[in-house]
Amino acid sequence: MPDEASQTMLQGACHCGAVRLTLPFAPETATSCNCSLCRRTGGIWAFYGLGSVTIEGHPEHTESYVWGDRTLRNLRCRTCGIATHWEPLEGGPGARHGVNLRNFDPRLLESVLVRRFDGAQTWEFLD
Template sequence: MTRYTGSCHCGAVRFEIEADPVETTSCDCSICAKKNARMIQVHESGFTLVAGEEFLSTYQWNMRIARHHFCARCGIYTFHRKRMAPDSYGINIYCLDGFDERALPHRRTEGAALSVAEE
């Protein structure tokens, strides 16, 4: 397993992951598209929030299963609890220190095809 450290822009939210990701993903659902997010999936056993729980804000929409976390001070999306894999986190790879996205294949996932709740 490889250990990575990560943080939001202002540094209030800091976390560590242990993972051996095999791919990065981006998602075409309405929120991921606006975040322009590129992610890796990490099981919750490999995730540690080091600092900033008091700064961590959560946005939920639609089915209110996924939990989209971001720093309330600088606004950066750091990670989220996944809807399709609720025991895992999606990690914003651009928040990771020294992560080489070019070393991994990239896959586009089709989140937009998932059901959307009727309002």
Template sequence: MLRGSCHCGAVKFEFREKPEWLTECNCSACRRYGTVWAHGSPENVTVKSDPDATFRYVWGDKDLEFHTCKTCGNTTHWAPTDPNGDRMAVNTRLVPAEDVKDIRVRHFDGADTWRFVD
């Protein structure tokens, strides 16, 4: 299990599966956020926060929403906009480094080819 939180602690998450790899994406949003994602099923992720603790950012094809803490500004996770969506991700930069140090980081070209480039 991976546990993380934003800097101020207003948003906490648990990722209840060990990811095979983490993803660093170079799309226009992820590159700016500086995120490294652990992707998984929403059934295996719990986000704990007050309902108004984050603001949501939706753009492009509007399939997902990025969540950022309103207090400290950390991007914590993204979730599908479709309630039946089967993927979401948490930002592992908010997890203790020792908990992810042995998990491979793959590089995803979200800016152009939509393929892994490693």
């Protein structure tokens, strides 16, 4: 059974706390992407099966932004503007969503391998 400290690390929130996220488990890896959106938000993304992350305050406290190939909805808190997560516009078998680990205790991000992804050009990992 996980201890209280590790459970606390799996709970995160936007800056104002209107959007709260609880991960089902700690990720082993995360992704830092250099696409035009991710490089501006500074998000470090962990991926989970769609619906496996508990997200409180969504959709009532979030607003979405859809761009590019129009397959993802990027979400942020409508009060403080912090990027919280993304989800597919159409969920299907194997659908997943991304969670911005910057909204969690910094120890969680320190505990995972962060891989660099070239979303700007090659769509390949750089490491």
